Amino acid sequence: MSSQQQFESVEKILSKLPPEDHQQIRNVLYGTHTTQLHLPDAETKARDYDLELVSCRFDSAQEQLRAPRVVRVGIFQNKLPLPPNSPIKDQRNALFKLAEKAIDTAATGGVNVFCLQEAWNMPFAFCTREKYPWCEYAESAEDGPTTAFLKELARRYNMVIISPILERDDVHGHTIWNTAVVIDNYGDYLGKHRKNHIPRVGDFNESTYYVEGNTGHPVFQTEFGKIGVNICYGRHHPLNWLMFGVNGAEIVFNPSATVGTLSEPLWGIEARNAAIANSYFTCAINRVGTEVFETEFTSGDGKPAHKDFGYFYGASYIAAPDGSRSTGLSRTRTGLLIAELDLNLCRQIRDHWNFQMTQRLDMYAESLSKAIKPDFVPQIIHKN
Amino acid sequence: MSSQQQFESVEKILSKLPPEDHQQIRNVLYGTHTTQLHLPDAETKARDYDLELVSCRFDSAQEQLRAPRVVRVGIFQNKLPLPPNSPIKDQRNALFKLAEKAIDTAATGGVNVFCLQEAWNMPFAFCTREKYPWCEYAESAEDGPTTAFLKELARRYNMVIISPILERDDVHGHTIWNTAVVIDNYGDYLGKHRKNHIPRVGDFNESTYYVEGNTGHPVFQTEFGKIGVNICYGRHHPLNWLMFGVNGAEIVFNPSATVGTLSEPLWGIEARNAAIANSYFTCAINRVGTEVFETEFTSGDGKPAHKDFGYFYGASYIAAPDGSRSTGLSRTRTGLLIAELDLNLCRQIRDHWNFQMTQRLDMYAESLSKAIKPDFVPQIIHKN
Numbered sequence: 114m115s116s117q118q119q120f121e122s123v124e125k126i127l128s129k130l131p132p133e134d135h136q137q138i139r140n141v142l143y144g145t146h147t148t149q150l151h152l153p154d155a156e157t158k159a160r161d162y163d164l165e166l167v168s169c170r171f172d173s174a175q176e177q178l179r180a181p182r183v184v185r186v187g188i189f190q191n192k193l194p195l196p197p198n199s200p201i202k203d204q205r206n207a208l209f210k211l212a213e214k215a216i217d218t219a220a221t222g223g224v225n226v227f228c229l230q231e232a233w234n235m236p237f238a239f240c241t242r243e244k245y246p247w248c249e250y251a252e253s254a255e256d257g258p259t260t261a262f263l264k265e266l267a268r269r270y271n272m273v274i275i276s277p278i279l280e281r282d283d284v285h286g287h288t289i290w291n292t293a294v295v296i297d298n299y300g301d302y303l304g305k306h307r308k309n310h311i312p313r314v315g316d317f318n319e320s321t322y323y324v325e326g327n328t329g330h331p332v333f334q335t336e337f338g339k340i341g342v343n344i345c346y347g348r349h350h351p352l353n354w355l356m357f358g359v360n361g362a363e364i365v366f367n368p369s370a371t372v373g374t375l376s377e378p379l380w381g382i383e384a385r386n387a388a389i390a391n392s393y394f395t396c397a398i399n400r401v402g403t404e405v406f407e408t409e410f411t412s413g414d415g416k417p418a419h420k421d422f423g424y425f426y427g428a429s430y431i432a433a434p435d436g437s438r439s440t441g442l443s444r445t446r447t448g449l450l451i452a453e454l455d456l457n458l459c460r461q462i463r464d465h466w467n468f469q470m471t472q473r474l475d476m477y478a479e480s481l482s483k484a485i486k487p488d489f490v491p492q493i494i495h496k497n
Numbered sequence: 498m499s500s501q502q503q504f505e506s507v508e509k510i511l512s513k514l515p516p517e518d519h520q521q522i523r524n525v526l527y528g529t530h531t532t533q534l535h536l537p538d539a540e541t542k543a544r545d546y547d548l549e550l551v552s553c554r555f556d557s558a559q560e561q562l563r564a565p566r567v568v569r570v571g572i573f574q575n576k577l578p579l580p581p582n583s584p585i586k587d588q589r590n591a592l593f594k595l596a597e598k599a600i601d602t603a604a605t606g607g608v609n610v611f612c613l614q615e616a617w618n619m620p621f622a623f624c625t626r627e628k629y630p631w632c633e634y635a636e637s638a639e640d641g642p643t644t645a646f647l648k649e650l651a652r653r654y655n656m657v658i659i660s661p662i663l664e665r666d667d668v669h670g671h672t673i674w675n676t677a678v679v680i681d682n683y684g685d686y687l688g689k690h691r692k693n694h695i696p697r698v699g700d701f702n703e704s705t706y707y708v709e710g711n712t713g714h715p716v717f718q719t720e721f722g723k724i725g726v727n728i729c730y731g732r733h734h735p736l737n738w739l740m741f742g743v744n745g746a747e748i749v750f751n752p753s754a755t756v757g758t759l760s761e762p763l764w765g766i767e768a769r770n771a772a773i774a775n776s777y778f779t780c781a782i783n784r785v786g787t788e789v790f791e792t793e794f795t796s797g798d799g800k801p802a803h804k805d806f807g808y809f810y811g812a813s814y815i816a817a818p819d820g821s822r823s824t825g826l827s828r829t830r831t832g833l834l835i836a837e838l839d840l841n842l843c844r845q846i847r848d849h850w851n852f853q854m855t856q857r858l859d860m861y862a863e864s865l866s867k868a869i870k871p872d873f874v875p876q877i878i879h880k881n
Contacts, residue, residue: 123525126518134510141507142526144762297880304878310855325857330864333878349852351735351774352861359868360875375849378528379773379820386770389763390735436763465759468733471694473709475869477736480714481862484743491744494688494717496681 116192116402116445119424123381124440144437147171150453155222162214165448168222169431169439171394173455182456184337186364186394187224189215189233190429191447192402197236201249208234209262215449220270222451225298225337228275230398230429231345231368232291234259235279237400240316240422241410248322251281254294254305268300273335275342277368279323280305289323293342293368295333306331308344309353316412316422317346330356338363338456345369348383348397351390358391359474363456366396372423380428381438388432392463394454401427401447434462500576500786500829503808507765508824528821531555534837539606546598549832552606553815553823555778557839566840568721570748570778571608573599573617574813575831576786581620585633592618593646599833604654606835609682609721612659614782614813615729615752616675618643619663621784624700624806625794632706635665638678638689652684657719659726661752663706664689673707677726677752679717690715692728693737700796700806701730714740722747722840729753732767732781735774742775743858747840750780756807764812765822772816776847778838785811785831818846 120126127135127142140146150168159166173181194207212229219227231237235250252259259278267274273296280292291308307326311319330353332341341357341364348354348367357365367384371377384397402425409418430441431452442448463469483489504510511519511526524530534552543550557565578591596613603611615621619634636642643662651658657680664676675692691710695703714737716723725741725748732738732751741749751768755761768781786809793802814825815836826832847853867873 120521123522126514126522129514129518130510134513137504138507138510141761301880303880310857313851314849329876331876331878349774350856351739352856355735356864361877375819377525382766382770382773382820386766389766390733435759436766465698467697472734472736473694474865478862478865478869480740481858481865485859485862492713492715493745494715496687
């Protein structure tokens with residue numbers, strides 16, 4: 114199905130309601146009122162580059178001892194600029210060019226921390242189960258061509274950039290990982306995180322290409338706050354979100370690639386629930402559009418072979434620790450979402466709700482230690 | 498604010514949209530299409546009793562080796578029939594009468610498992626910080642008057658009944674607990690669960706009355722499936738939900754009492770996220786209406802003393818493991834939601850998404866065991 118046949122967004126439909134109705138259910142469905150940012154120059158650029166631009170400001174309270182720690186975050190969702198089977202260098206260069214436009218627009222909009230979508234510099238080809246040419250996209254996290262390209266932009270724009278790529282680890286058996294690289298605002302490599310939870314769902318048995326990450330739950334201390342990256346399928350795992358919070362994350366990015374009728378109702382729920390449960394900001398990023406491959410493949414779902422695995426529905430959004438969320442990017446266009454947020458809100462909400470104080474991690478550390486044993490006996494109450 | 502000034506429901510507003518728009522965003526916001534049940538006799542009873550009645554059927558797939566395990570669940574949200582400061586026996590008897598109407602209606606609608614709201618047999622008086630008369634509502638879980646009353650109904654209607662009450666534990670220092678009592682469909686006491694996570698949020702510092710539960714995460718084996726009860730504030734804690742799943746729950750009830758603009762945007766997210774993450778059904782139940790007390794109290798929010806602590810917005814709903822959810826009960830009326838579900842869907846969704854197979858509990862058991870130590874060092878990546 115093409116983007117033309119897709120509806121644009123939930124928010125666009127909701128805006129057709131009478132104003133009072135719209136306001137009332139928007140309060141329930143989107144939480145605390147957010148405002149748009151005034152970004153005329155970024156809007157001009159976005160128009161020139163044919164990018165959708167959505168913006169949002171989350172409120173926070175003034176404190177006496179801490180100044181606000183206001184940060185602008187940019188998240189980018191995009192279609193492939195070329196067909197999936199285009200030569201690798203052409204595809205990658207076209208994606209570089211597109212990312213540069215997005216990052217330039219983000220810089221004009223004052224963005225401090227920018228995150229691309231999962232495996233952003235390639236087609237999301239794991240449905241094909243073909244190793245070549247796709248494995249050729251894999252590169253060194255530290256000094257591959259993609260990292261080199263983004264280092265230059267990070268330095269130029271004084272921006273932290275998160276770059277989710279396919280990583281080739283030459284030191285350890287030339288293995289491949291699904292990895293997010295973090296580049297700081299001086300253009301230096303800060304570190305990486307490897308996807309913790311690997312899907313084996315329908316088209317997405319990604320363990321054909323890479324397995325469960327071995328980098329724990331790192332939180333990257335940047336000049337613009339402590340950030341973590343929960344890659345794609347990790348959003349279904351509350352413990353993955355939790356550990357980034359335990360390690361001190363204030364913003365957790367969730368670069369993803371997801372399609373279809375089964376995952377879309379989950380999309381607005383999971384990253385937002387994580388923001389609530391862990392009192393941090395979450396940024397959910399999805400691809401957009403359909404990627405049609407040259408060779409057909411099957412999907413283990415009883416259906417005939419086909420050449421695409423569904424429509425990436427975009428709808429990237431940002432959620433705040435108080436449970437409110439931004440308007441999403443559309444379901445149909447390449448676009449940039451810029452949000453202004455005060456990191457102080459995280460601790461304010463922790464103090465308000467007390468979730469961390471009341472979460473009884475000691476009890477769960479013990480419960481889980483028992484649950485993983487082969488002779489674990491679940492706590493089931495039977496009738497005497 | 499009275500019920501008259503409140504808007505009825507999100508769904509009612511959405512239904513004003515043009516049909517195609519409505520269908521499209523309903524698919525995203527509510528997931529897989531659900532249908533209403535045909536319950537003419539229950540509808541007649543509900544009308545006679547002045548109860549709202551909402552119904553819903555969740556779909557599942559046919560299997561070759563297992564017959565469908567179809568269960569009807571009923572959840573009940575209600576206003577207080579008398580003012581909060583009415584004599585205890587009057588209030589309790591009026592609530593008994595109301596519950597009997599709801600259970601009678603549920604039985605007519607074929608309900609097998611029925612759950613009442615949190616502390617259902619009393620006003621939600623914990624905001625007052627007064628011990629009397631409220632502590633007098635506490636009673637034995639095993640054989641107090643409320644359990645005795647419901648045992649009779651459970652037997653009469655062949656129905657499992659979950660009864661969240663204030664428990665008085667005479668054996669252990671006459672302590673008070675926030676407890677859910679489970680009565681089986683023969684009218685026998687099956688067991689109890691004590692609320693694991695206790696809020697200290699604004700008006701709700703419930704630890705004035707009771708502390709963190711000591712009953713673990715029991716799952717009750719009934720004739721109609723394995724059920725758990727996550728009481729109120731426990732819905733904010735993903736690990737609480739998780740452990741009921743680890744112990745095998747197929748339906749987890751969340752009897753709650755929550756008000757206000759800060760919690761309402763969270764309401765539709767949390768129990769639904771739990772259904773997704775744990776591949777079970779969740780049933781979220783909230784009170785409805787305003788409870789105005791005779792003595793004023795303050796709420797630690799810088800505002801003057803007042804006699805009510807806000808509007809319980811109802812909106813009880815049921816979510817399925819595939820992330821779909823029912824229409825909610827209204828924000829304004831006492832009502833009963835009946836859902837028909839096939840417990841087989843839990844394992845079908847587990848097999849589809851593989852969340853349990855990929856959740857790496859061993860890693861998290863170790864991570865949490867480290868995180869609880871006083872000398873824990875978070876995994877933070879600094880620049881070299």
